[in-house]
Amino acid sequence: xxxxIILALIGAALASLLAGIGSAKGVGLVGEAASxxxxxxxxxxxxxxxxxxxPGTQGLYGFLxxxxxxxxxxxxGGNAADLTTAQGLGFLAASLPIAIVGLISGIIQGGTAAxxxxxxxxKPDHNGKAIIMAAMVETYAILALLVSLLMIVNVAI
Amino acid sequence: MSGTKYAKAVGAVRAMESSLLSRNDIDQLIAAxxxxxxxxLLAAKKNTDTPQSTLAEVWELVSNYAPDSAGLKILLxxxxxxxxxxxxxxxxxxxxxxxxxxxxxxxxxxLLTEAIGKKExxxxxxxxxxxAEEAYELVTETLDGQLSDSLIDRSCLEAMQLDAKRFGGxxxxxxxELTTIAADIKTAYRCSLMxxxxxxxxxxxxxxxxxxxxxxxxxxxxxxxxxxxxxxxxSYSEAAALLKDSPAKFEKWCDDIIxxxxxxxxxxxxxxxxxxxxxxxxxxxxxxxxxLTVCKESGTDSTAITERMRKLYV
Numbered sequence: 518x519x520x521x522i523i524l525a526l527i528g529a530a531l532a533s534l535l536a537g538i539g540s541a542k543g544v545g546l547v548g549e550a551a552s553x554x555x556x557x558x559x560x561x562x563x564x565x566x567x568x569x570x571x572p573g574t575q576g577l578y579g580f581l582x583x584x585x586x587x588x589x590x591x592x593x594g595g596n597a598a599d600l601t602t603a604q605g606l607g608f609l610a611a612s613l614p615i616a617i618v619g620l621i622s623g624i625i626q627g628g629t630a631a632x633x634x635x636x637x638x639x640k641p642d643h644n645g646k647a648i649i650m651a652a653m654v655e656t657y658a659i660l661a662l663l664v665s666l667l668m669i670v671n672v673a674i
Numbered sequence: 675m676s677g678t679k680y681a682k683a684v685g686a687v688r689a690m691e692s693s694l695l696s697r698n699d700i701d702q703l704i705a706a707x708x709x710x711x712x713x714x715l716l717a718a719k720k721n722t723d724t725p726q727s728t729l730a731e732v733w734e735l736v737s738n739y740a741p742d743s744a745g746l747k748i749l750l751x752x753x754x755x756x757x758x759x760x761x762x763x764x765x766x767x768x769x770x771x772x773x774x775x776x777x778x779x780x781x782x783x784x785l786l787t788e789a790i791g792k793k794e795x796x797x798x799x800x801x802x803x804x805x806a807e808e809a810y811e812l813v814t815e816t817l818d819g820q821l822s823d824s825l826i827d828r829s830c831l832e833a834m835q836l837d838a839k840r841f842g843g844x845x846x847x848x849x850x851e852l853t854t855i856a857a858d859i860k861t862a863y864r865c866s867l868m869x870x871x872x873x874x875x876x877x878x879x880x881x882x883x884x885x886x887x888x889x890x891x892x893x894x895x896x897x898x899x900x901x902x903x904x905x906x907x908x909s910y911s912e913a914a915a916l917l918k919d920s921p922a923k924f925e926k927w928c929d930d931i932i933x934x935x936x937x938x939x940x941x942x943x944x945x946x947x948x949x950x951x952x953x954x955x956x957x958x959x960x961x962x963x964x965x966l967t968v969c970k971e972s973g974t975d976s977t978a979i980t981e982r983m984r985k986l987y988v
Contacts, residue, residue, distance in 0.1 A: 546681055553739065554683025561689070631681050632943030638688035 521600025522590060524599075525647025528605075528612035529586040532665070535616040539623025543572025545629040550634040564644045566639045571651045572626040575619035578662040582615045585669045598674055611668030618661030626654040677945025683739035685942055688953045690726075690735075695959050696988045703966055704979050711812035712970065714889070714971045716963070726899060732956040734780035736949050745842040748834055749851065749953055751801070755830035758802060759823055761786045762810055796935045801837060805829035824861075824878035829881035831857055845947040848935055849954075854882050859905065859913055862894035866901050870894070922982070930985040933958050935986060956985030 551565035581661075584593075586608050591598045633647025694878045706712040715951055715970045726732050732921070733750070738979075753776050760774030761783070772887050774782045780799060789797040795807045805826055811820040831854040838850035858879045872895040879894070881887030885908065893900040905914035939951035948959040969979045 526914055537981075549681040550685035553682035553687075554689045557686050557689035558692075616965075628678065629679070631685075634685050635688040635943055636686060639692055 518597070520602045521605030522592075522597055524561060524602065524604045524605030525586060525590045525600055525608035526592070528609035529583040531609075531616040532582040532586070532619075533576075534613040534632060536582075536619025536623065537576040538548040538580075539620035540573050540576030540592070541623075543575070543627025543630070545637040546624075547572060547630045547634060550631040554634055555637045561637060561641060564641060565634050567644075567657055568630040568633050568637065568651060570625050570649070571630050571655065573625035574655060575615075575626070575658050576660060578615050578618045578665075582612055582662065582665045584668065585666065586612060589672070589674065590645075598611075600674065604672060604674060606667065606670040611672060613664055613665075614661040614668075615658075615665040620657055622654050622661075626651055626658075629654055634673055677942075677947075678680055679741050680944055680946060680949065681734075681823065683741065684942075684948045686739050686819060687736070687948050688932060691952060691955070694955055695962070695986060695988045697986060700962060700983055700986065701980075702967075703963075704976050704983075706970070709794065710969070710971065712967070715911075726956065727960075728777070729939070729953075729957060729960055730777040734874075736953050740949055742946075745838075745952055746953070747780050748837050748842055748846050749950060750778055750780050751830055751834045751837075752853070753777070754781050754799075754802060755805070755826050756876050757781065757783070757786055757835075758790075758806055758809065760937050762806075762822065763819060765790060766813060800953065801833035802829075805833075818873075821877075823879050824874070827861070828878060828880045835880075835882075843946065845935070845950060846937060849932065849950065851882055851884075852931050852935060854880050855884055858890055859883065859886055859901075859910070860924075860928070862890050862901050863898065866896075866898045868892045884910070886903075915981070926982065928934070928982060929958060929961065933985045933987055940987075951987065958984045958986060 538612050545567040547565075551562075554565055556618050587593050589598075590600060590608065630647070630651040633651050636647040637644045703712055703715055706715060709805060726735065737746060740746055757775050757779050758781075760776075763769075764771035764774060765787075770849045771787055772783060775786075775830070779800065785797060789795055790806060790810060793810070794938050795803045795806075798806055809822040809826050809829075810912050812825060813819060816822075831850075834850040835847075835854060842850070858881065862875065865878060870878075872891055875894045876887060876891040879885075879890050881890065889903065890901075893904040902914045902918060905911060905917070913924060913927055916927050928945040936951035936954040940948035942948055964982075965982050969982065
């Protein structure tokens with residue numbers, strides 16, 4: 518196995534790993550706040566569930582980026598390409614935007630959504646506002662995903 | 675995003691806050707024509723099955739949700755030290771301490787009775803040990819209950835301030851400070867009315883950055899006018915006007931400044947503050963219901979009841 522393919526695999530691993538950690542931390546935090554609300558008022562379960570799902574998207578973006586890298590380097594088809602070190606570094610660099618932004622935005626979005634759970638708990642009619650505020654953080658994860666995707670599909674093999 | 679370990683607890687507290695009484699609810703309760711109507715209105719406001727009609731029940735609920743209740747325990751120090759006074763006096767006068775014990779408390783009646791009875795003060799929490807020993811010796815040697823009471827009261831305020839700095843953060847420090855200021859003003863005013871000597875007052879007041887112990891004790895020893903003058907020159911001039919007007923209004927102000935502090939935690943998403951604020955809010959609410967019930971039973975008119983109602987968190 519060439520150095521290039523190892524670097525590309527590290528990139529694929531980082532995209533899933535870091536973005537996944539961000540999402541897990543974010544979802545976990547909102548889950549804690551949500552379970553506090555549901556323990557008092559179970560009827561609010563569906564409303565707080567939407568907030569809990571929001572920080573989970575970063576993990577999906579990381580997973581999608583990893584799949585694309587694995588597909589491009591031929592690992593999924595069982596016919597791994599012979600990549601140069603430069604090409605491998607290209608894939609590694611391409612994974613970084615979603616890996617790093619996914620990690621940080623997942624945690625931050627978790628905090629925002631958990632704070633939004635308080636809005637849902639006290640004023641259920643204003644649940645939409647809590648969702649919008651948490652969703653604003655998502656913008657930057659989407660931008661990072663776009664950059665990662667554009668880089669992954671444009672690395673010349 | 676500090677205090678995220680309290681996320682679950684804050685979520686639960688925010689959900690419970692929707693069942694707190696608002697000013698409109700209080701107005702409706704005041705307008706209630708009978709005790710049955712009052713109870714029906716209160717029952718309609720409940721949104722949880724967990725009983726929260728007493729502070730002991732509220733405390734159990736809040737402390738069960740809190741992952742770390744060291745900072746919250748400061749809220750019960752006044753009860754702890756009151757119970758200490760009650761147990762010492764009950765033992766000396768051969769009475770049942772259970773009659774004077776109030777809940778919630780960080781120290782159970784059994785533990786307190788055992789520690790004082792056997793003089794095993796190390797059984798008590800650290801902040802009470804020295805005070806318990808000194809107060810018991812003082813009261814058995816001098817038979818002066820007032821002296822031991824003032825020692826316990828001051829130690830309580832000192833312990834609150836000290837532990838608020840150690841565990842409680844800014845909110846609990848402010849809580850301890852406001853509680854101390856209110857208690858010190860009351861002590862200084864009463865001592866001036868009773869014409870107590872400077873040496874007694876100096877031992878009875880605790881002191882804060884706003885009112886230093888010596889300054890307050892000196893003013894109190896000079897008389898009520900000096901106490902009012904000191905208050906008027908401070909940022910608590912409102913307290914002087916209320917105290918001159920009526921002690922009941924001043925007592926209401928003491929409760930209201932604590933609720934105003936609790937209001938600052940309404941915007942906080944995480945941390946110990948929303949939990950402490952909820953307990954304070956319930957304390958004010960339960961006090962309001964008690965005042966309301968007593969006033970209704972004694973036939974007090976609605977205007978007088980409204981004046982006595984404490985500020986609400988909602």
